[in-house]
Amino acid sequence: MRFSERFTLLFGALAICLAVLLTWTTTSVIDRAVEGRARERLEREADLLAAQIAAGPADLARIDSLIRLASKSLGVRATVIAPDGVVVDDSDVAPADIHKLENHGTRPEVVQAHSSRYGFSIRHSATLGFDLFYLARPLPAGKGFLRLAIPYSQLRHLESKYDWLAGGTIFLACALLFTIGSVAGRALTGPIRDVAEAALAVSRGDLEREPPAEGPREIVELSSAIRQMKTSLLDAAERAEAERRLADTVFQTLPDGVAVVDRHWKILDANPAFGRLLNSEAQAGRSLGDVLRDRELFDPFERAVQQQRPVEQTVERPDERTWIISAHPLSGVGGAAAVGIIHDVTEMRRNESLRRRFVADVSHELRTPIASILAASETLAGLDPSDPEVPHLVEVVQRQARRTQELIEDLTDLSLIESGLVPLELQPVDLRKLAEEVAADYQPAARERSIAIEVGGQDGVSATGDPRRVGQILRNLVDNAIKFSPDGAVVTIDFEQEGPDVVLSVRDAGVGIAPKEHDRIFQRFYQVDRSRSKSRPGTGLGLAIVKHLANLHGATVTVESAPGAGSRFSVRFPAQRR
C-alpha cells in the first residue's frame, strides 16, 4: 500500500473516530443540559404549584382544578400522592378513575422525595409509550407528595436544532480533517515518490535521472544521498569500463595466443594472436578442433578439462617453430571450461642455442692458442736457454698470446656492439680523409708483401656516422683484403655517391669467396678456410663486427666475390641517415 493511501486511510479512520466521539460527547452534553434545565424548571413549577395547593384548604376539587390548570398551562402532568403512596389526584386522569391507579409509594422519585427535597427520575412509560421526566416533592405539612411529569421528547424538541447544528459542525470538521490529512499525506509523500522513482530509475541504469533537489530537509538529504550513490556508481562503472578496456587491449595486443572455450569446445573468445599463430579464423562460436586442426595441439585442452588441472606441453611445429601450450580449467566462470595460451618460444630457443654455440665456439677458439702456449712453454721449461729451438718457441708463445688477446678484444667489442652499448657520435665523415688514414695505417703491413693500397672515389663524399666506428669497419675490410690477397696485389678503397646513398667499398684481387659462403662469412667465428690467410690467422669475428657496426648506422654490407676472382665488400649508407 502506498504511503499516501495509508495517510488517507489513517485520516479517514481518525475522522470517523473523532466524529463518533464528538457526536457522543455533544449528545450527552445536550442531554445533560436538557435534563438539568427540565429539572430546574420542574422544581420551580412544583414549588409554585405546591405553594398554591398549600395556600388554600385541602379541598380536593380546588386541588384538582389547580393541577389541571397547571397541567394545561405548563404542559406537564401533575399528580398528587398521599403520604402512603395512594394517588389522590392526577391532571391527566378523570377523578372517577383515580382509584384505578396503582400505589405510587415505590416510584423512585417518590422514594427519593421522602428523604430529600426533590426526587427525580426518567422512565419509560409503558402506558404512553415514551420516556418521561418525573419530579416529586413533598407537600407542606406532610400532606403527601406532588409529582410533575413531562415527556422527554417535548423537552428534546427544543434542542433538536442544536443537534443538527452540532452534527453538521462535527461532520464539516471531520471532513476537513480528512481532507487536510489526505492532502497533507499526498503533499508529504509526493517528494518521497519522486525520490523513490529517481532511485528506481538509477537502479535500472538510467543515470541521467536526477532526484529532486528541493523539498523538506529529509527529502533533500535523501536526494543528496542518492546523488552521491549515483556518482559513486558512475565512478565504479567508469573504473570497471577502464579496467575492461585495459584488459581487452592487453588481450587484443598480447603476442601470445589466448582462447577461452566452453565445455562443448566452442570458442567463447580468442585474441588475434591465437588466429595468427594458427593461421586460421578463430572467431567466437567456432569449434576449437576446427581451428587447431591438429590432435597434438588439442590434447592439452582436453587433458586440462578432464583432469581439472593446468596442463603444459611443448609442441614442435612442422615449420620448425616451437610452442608451449598451456591449458587451464575454468570451471563455472561464465560458461567457460578452459583457457589455452599458445606461447611461441622459437626465438627464445634459437637464442638459447646460439648462446650455447657461442660459448662452445669461444672455448674452442681459445683452446687452440692456449694449448699451443702451454705446449711451447712446457717444452721451453725443459730446454737449455742456449738451445737453438728457444727463439722459435718464444715466438710461438708470443704469437699465440697475441692471437688470444686479439680474440678477447674482438669478442669484447662484438658483445658491446651487439648489446647496443656502443653510443654513436654521428657526424659527417669525410670518406677520402678516412680512407687515406686507414691506407696509411696499413701501409707497413702491405709493404711487407708488396701490396699496394689505392684510394679511389669521388672528392667531397661524406657519410653520416661515428668516425671511429666507420673507421673500424674500413680497417676490418682492408685487413681482410690484405690477408686474403697474394703478394704484390692491389687493394682499392672506393667511396661514391649512388643516388641518395653513399657506398664505401674495399676491393681486392685475392682468393675470392664461393657464393654459398657469402652469408656465412658474416657469422661469428666463421672462416672459410683458415689456411687461406696469406699472413696471420684471423679470429673469424671481423666481418661479424663489420655487419653489426653497419647495422647500428642503418647501413647494409654486401659482398661480390667468386673463387679466384677477388672480392668487393660494400657498405651502403642510406640517405635518411645522412
Ligand code: ADP
Ligand atoms: P677472419 O678473422 O678469419 O678474417 P672475418 O670474419 O673477417 O674473420 O672473415 C670471415 C671469413 O671470410 C674469413 O675467414 C675468410 O674465409 C672470408 N673472407 C673475409 N674477407 C675475405 C676476402 N677479402 N677475401 C677472401 N675471403 C675473405
